[in-house]
Amino acid sequence: MLFDHTDFNYEMGFFKIPGSDFNKEIRKDKFWSPEEGFLRGNLTKNEYVPYKNLTYFKLEPQDEQESLLYNLMAYSFAINDLNLYLDLHPEDETTYELFKKYVKEKNSLEDLYSEKYGPMTVTETQSTKYSWLKNPWPWDNSGGSMYV
């Protein structure tokens, strides 16, 4: 079976990177952690509705770059979901604090990624050469196009 009913296994840490401890960053009352929410496509615990017996697919990054990317994507996802919630609940200060924390974490992951692997946005210019155009673009199958 590709999917299981068990919650995220914290011991696996399959896209955990050294120095990142966001597995512990859980606001137990309302939201999943960025990592758990990202896998499910839903950050809000009581809004999560799986389809049949299918929960989510566990991502397996192939290298350090992909681990960092998935971490960044998880934070970016969490920010977006909180963004939608805050649009309707701007008075929720606790959630806004969480939002700010995730933005900070996302920014530092993005800086780290850009520095090592190239820009995420065109205005990131750590590189000495213009490298925005460099492959891979997000739709490229860098993972396994040779088998498709």
Next chain:
Amino acid sequence: MFKYVKHLNYPIHIKKKDLKMAKYLLTQFGGANGELGAALRYFSQKFSMPDEKGKALLNDIATEELGHCEMICTMVHQLTENATVEELEANGLGSLYTEHGKGIYPSDSFGNPFTVTYFAVTGDVLADLSEDMAAEEKARATYENLINMTDDKDIIGVLLFLRQREIVHFNRFKELYDYYKKKGY
């Protein structure tokens, strides 16, 4: 103003050749319940939202939906990129190939081109938000049908993610609808 970020909303690396799925998936780009219709619907409706909450939410969900268009196209692209003409034809993609080569044309799985008649903009906040809620449910149902059409985990994982976003968006639109209704719109 829009800014591009060079990553997908959720990772996509398809490793198995499943060309029939490419044809079916295309509808979630340019079909009646697809992501392009969703993006343009909310983008167009945001201009007549009566207060900050409505403007913000429709703006932000429209933006997310554009990212989902990119995800659907990415799946179709990865599935068809290295297929031969014979393989495309054998899997029902011959007509699409004739018209568009390996390009991703916004259409449904029958090849019907995308049309803005898939959505409405009434300028009436309750009418527009009711449509938005229905649109999210229709997209969710379509994702469930698509999930039932394949056993490839590389595709199902992505579809489960996108299906869940429909649920979240429905909830946000419902919340906004109830808020406006209560305000007497």
